[in-house]
Amino acid sequence: MSISEKDTVRRRLMEMADERRDQAFSIADYIFQHPETSMKEYESSAYLAGVLRDEGFDVEYPYCGIDTAFKATKKNGDGPRICFLAEYDALPGSGHACGHQWIGTVSAMSGIVLADALKDFPGEVTVFGTPGEETGEGKPVMVEAGAFDGYNAALEIHGNYATTLAPVVVGIGGIDIEFFGKAAHAGEHPWYGKNALDAVIQLFNSINALRQQTMDGTRIHGIITNGGDEVNTVPAYTSARIEYRSQDQEYLEGLLKRIVACAEGAALATGCTMKWAHFEPTCEALITNPVLMELCRDHLPEFPELTESGIDFAGGASDTGNVSQVIPTFHPMIKMAQHGEGCHTEAFRDALLQPYAKERAIDSIKLLTEIGLDLLEDPELAYSLKVR
Template identity: 40%
Template sequence: MKVKIIEQINHYSQDFYRISKFIGENPELGHEEFKSSEILANELKKHNFEVTLGTAGLPTAFEAVFDSGLPGPTIGYMAEYDALPEIGHACGHNLIGTMAAAAGIGLSKVLHECGGKVIVFGTPAEETKGGKVTMAELGLFDQLDVAMMVHPLNRHEKSGKSLAMDAIQFEFFGKSAHAAASPHDGINALDAVIQVFNSMNALRQHIKPDARVHGIIPEGGKAANIVPDYAVAQFYVRANERSYVNELVERLKKIAEGAALATGCAVESSFYEFSYDNMVTNENLSNAFSNSLLALGIEKGDINEKNSGSGSLDMGNVSQVVPSIHPYIQICTEPYACHTNEFREAAMSEKAQESMILGAKAMALTGLDVLTNPELLLQIKQEFKKNLN
């Protein structure tokens, strides 16, 4: 069956190249990925997947199901396809979305032999208001036995951790006045924002090493001779564990309340993007994926351990409800970082297309291992249960 999966993915590789190139050349921001989701959904329909569009009330999400009709586990693959503002697919989501679809299609070709079900989820807006957050909250992933996705990088890397994150903003409301003629009549909202940043910078000395707090001032006034009556501070708060993010957010709220009291402003807090939970890698599933890479010809020494998590992923929310992995596949040898022009160009290269096919095969073979090895699935589920406790 593994040979058949590899043959089938190779057979349709030109279709997958075409789709990846199309998505890369037509970058769409989160929740605007109509062309990208359509081309992926249509390809899955062509291979007899039952596709539901607009999943979870998200216009550019989809759920594509191939059910063997025979008993067995359910394998889930996560497709991402949103681009970044101005620099397009500089995170390689054109590869991620196509890789997930290719893995699902490859695995579907043998399901009538081994049983079970494969589902490819189209998950929009990972870079901002992650679609997986909404889908996880609505229970869409509860039907899965395992969930997988593969991300491009400049080296092969095992699935590891990511940081939990909250995106919180503080709006300060003051009173405008002429800054020269009658400053005493004004209440300066920008002063409150500056107080928040100063207090936050003092707080940095006393937070855990894994935590990160960073922010901007998207609104700070309109003219220098007008006392700003409205100002906004936005922050990302991150840490290894969700519980510590919650603690830091509460401390930041108190800082904002203190700044409001000090300046005479009113303050309102809100979350301006969805919260991401920390990624919990299932090591048994991760090892199965690494073994699939080895079987496909990757040398053991070329599969690197995951560095400590520094970013945040909505795949973290998936990993809280189903055993999950988020490994990385090498698409270039240069040390290009994600979210750069150089990485965008690398994600459109011939090397990247070949790596995309490699990642799709590895996910499909790993899915087959879960479907055909009850002992592996038991170990995966026991580990998941242990991690939740």
Template identity: 40%
Template sequence: MSKEQLHEIVSEMREELQGLSDYIYENPELGLNEYKSSKAHVDLLTKHGFEVEYPYLGFDTAFRATFDSNKPGPTIAYLSEYDALPGIGHGCGHNMLGTVDTGAGIALSKVLAETGGRVVVLGTPAEETDGVKVDMANADTFDDIDVAMCTHPSDQNLMSNVSLAMEALEFEFFGKTAHAAGAPWEGINALDAAINMFNLVNASRQQLRPDARVHGIIVDGGVAANVIPEYTRVQFYVRSLDINYLQDVKAMVIRSAEAAAMATGCTMKYNHFEKSYYNMITNQKLSDTYNKNAKDLGIDMIDGGDDLSGSLDMGNVSQVVPSIHSYYDITEGVPTAGHTVEFREATRTEFGYQAMMRTVEILARTGYDVITQPELLKEITEEFNAIEKVN
């Protein structure tokens, strides 16, 4: 069995994988409600001889599927996503994303009898909102895993790079109602607190580093224009490439809320309304291996630089195990933003399917390299051990 034989193994899976991606496209489910989607992945993995824990870690739509050669060797993990977006279904292409990672796991499992080692496919719900990869990174999920890989459909073939660390903060202001015309002086205006918080945050933008992002909305702004609002609620996302600098930005936002509450006489409290995501740390050695395999299959991976498009729950995984999160072109290079109908439809084109199958093979080949080249895994692990991580 050689690495080249993975090509034939993957080619034979086209119908099954296209079927899985199409089925999930037709049955879009929001984060933590991916019942049909997760079951479709689990059914396929079970059919191919994987042992599956499902539900996993207390999440109904998460799973951990393992194929063990029962011979010594490293453990390779592929991370599947399958959550959709409100309104536009699979506008982020997670129908194809999950299919590629599950497909890579199945393909690699077919050669393990000769190479040894194990492959684990993790079903990771709710990437768009409350990513369960965070819970997996906090639990013991990756303790016995040597490398973790995930690839995302895109309009370019982008190397694994960085992502922004992110915290999701919710602020509540508590005032006192009063008739807005009859006796406004009796009231304490919680909407003024919310508005002034935004003004104070905006006043600080000039001093933010270029990689910082602060963006928010007023969720509750009062109930009637003739009543002084006694309660308002706002939500902010704060982001930065640097987890330590993120704490400075977060402190600025909290100070703004405190000052607005003080000025208006309100009380304030805050909490996290979604999980915090860490910044992505790409394992360069693992990424180089992936990029080389892409090259061998005719794909030149592009270095997108410090692309600041958003935050990933893969960031948390990258802090506990050597990881990559790369992108593959499904639009023939036509600029197409994610979270759009156009991007969703690209997952149903012949070009998209071919990119999907090629990426399955690149991922499987990369896993094969890690298993069969002990020196490579040693370098990957040394690089990982040397990086500064969140404690």
């Protein structure tokens, strides 16, 4: 295909994105009006799967044994395999204060628009419905099931207060720790007891000391979930919930061992016993594929409002990191909140209802479509992409 013919296809897709503006806004509005928390996105997932089915995609729903996950695919022979990651879970109490209605919409619409290029190029376009991002219960399960195996690239955007092409999306793990002591009357003979509250307090003291020796960017944060039942009784049982974060996946795994050692030391010092278990899947650190990032940077001048901000640290976590560990992935933060509103706030939720955010969503659909089209047009480039 000649350069002029390729340009014709690109113009057609960009015009298609503009022509379907109202469809994009309608999808986002539906998801926003039906906020559902992680792994309970029954209406949102069914709606998105239905939209893609109506567009001629082959849809598997439910998918990977997850009631609210789906896979929607269009294919034309053998060629590059490109997938988009759609999220749609809301936050408890504050609804779509993380803007996932736009993540789901942009990914679905990018898939719909890019799939039109399969008239001209061989390949495969898939939209994965990935539930439970806020709790990390969706993509890690799908990764383990091999859902993303064989895809050449995964694309997804996240709304933000500034545009950042390589955000530091850290890995995060979470564990519950329990301490078991021995009850005794706190006034009459406390020396017969083994104080599980002392153990949990010592745990937090040890973690506070550990923080001084951790790599920059590391975070450890926790709560006491049970501190005892009676003030006049030596507590026989206490528990804590700890989360830990790092931008380096190997370091994250080592950090877990150090936190568990703090708990073991606290139990030993107080004469208690302890046990621990993960309460959530580990979300791994995001690897931004440099080639996909440069493809994006090449197209960015077409969208003046998406100029890179120079901010490179987000500090949050996402299970998209798990996908990035197995296939080349691009997950930029895109400016959708006009006045600096930060994620997970009501101000951010409300900002993403404004006309500015809607226009940036259309820009994002076009941007992801252009990156996908670059790969369909150049199979050798698509096949050469590596995770690391």
